[in-house]
Amino acid sequence: MFPNMVTGWERIEFRSMTIAFVVLCFSFLILLQRRKSKLPPGPKALPFLGNLHQLDSKNLVKSLKELSDKYGPVYTIYLGSRPNVVLYGYKAVKEALVEQAENFSGRGEFPAVHRFTQGNGIAFSNGEKWKNLRRFALVTLRNFGMGKRSIEERIQEEAQFMLEEFRNTKQKTFDPTFFLSRAVSNVICSIVFGHRFDYEDKRFLSLLELINDNFLVISSAWGRFYNIFPGIMNYLPGTHNRIFTNFEKIKTFVLENVRDHEKTFQPECPRDFIDCFLIKMQKENGNPMSSFNIETLVMTTHNLFFGGTETVSTTLRYGLLILMKYPDITEKAQQEIDKVIGRNRCPTVEDRSKMPYTDAVIHEIQRFTSIIPLSLPHSVIRDTQFRGHHLPKGTNVIPVLSSVHNDPEKFKQPQIFNPDNFLDENNRFKNNDAFMPFSTGKRICLGEGLARMELFLFFTTFLQNFNFKPTVHPDEIDLSPSISGVGNVPASYQLIAVPR
Structure with a gap:
């Protein structure tokens, strides 16, 4: 009756042909991109999905x-339509991040965090903004005692508060x-906000829950899917949306602290990191190109607060689990500890040089757990030649730090927990250049010195006083790990603290 009407079968056939054409075009674009850029070889990618079908979520x-x-x-993998160059093993990571440190110094795409930071703050900025913020943060943290005795005393004080909490468990x-997260967070809070929080402060506990939840969600499959398909995931319900509501609540807390500082700070007498940043903002007021403004202040403070809380507390939590599994090592x-320190005084950083075995145990905990197994994504800041391949400017790079820590050429039987990895034949502490829990190169964690001090003082204080x-x-x-993504997260567990 209607000779020009398209039948249902014809519509299906047309749709199938359209899909096939899109698939063909996508595959051709991937092939063309690889040939044009001469990226390292890798597994064949599917349209839209990339290599997701070959990755265990x-x-x-x-x-x-x-x-x-x-x-x-x-090698190269595609996460969605975006190519990522993977560096696996000590030699590849060192060659890129150390020997070509400048070329690989960019921060790669991380949509789950970029949506919140918009490229501000230390961890996720690039270019001159990143250099300016990092330089300022390093100097300021050093001036406030990072690596000095004043910070050591703050950690010792916090460790004593923790001992009392352990005793109260009866x-x-x-x-x-x-x-653990309350104690660790209070150390960075004293530097950034100028004071610690009471362990029963409900708002403080709520913030720690937000930080812990975000670390879990970003490391989960929901977080990974958001990073791969942000355009789609923005419109879908799901656990990934907690990332942004959590971030906003933390941001509100930080911003309120900044506003309180603005009301009371005296430029000639800075109390903490926020005051120093406000002084820097005043000095650069009127400079439209300045990297120092209220947004970078909030995001930098957030980066320090988040980073200074979760990774160290997770390492402590994982470490206690390991120590319970290996009571002979403990x-x-x-x-x-009893021989060098005894039980009547607090451990100090100076004790570390006299305690090679304990130092080796702590290093082995960090190596074995690889809390941030993939590092944060890097990118090349210019067209880069690497091992005969051409990486165009902006190419995402994934340094697999856990592969460095499990490299059999650098560690014997790396799958086994063994403090001897950091001891020489005379049982003296031995450094290993494949030890990279804080990453390496230009993007090495700026809080490395603080974290190392915290881990030593907390672990030794706990073991000095409790089984x-x-x-x-x-x-x-x-x-x-219960989750292995952005972070390696230990399974939840309970323990009993018995006074020694």
């Missing part, structure tokens, strides 16, 4: 290892997560 590090076994230490089981460290008992037999303790 629960254990991305394992998938990257399997691809490295096939394609070598430098040898009952408890989850150490927020016990006992040996405690014997050294930590698991709720299961040590052989049953599983050290596998």
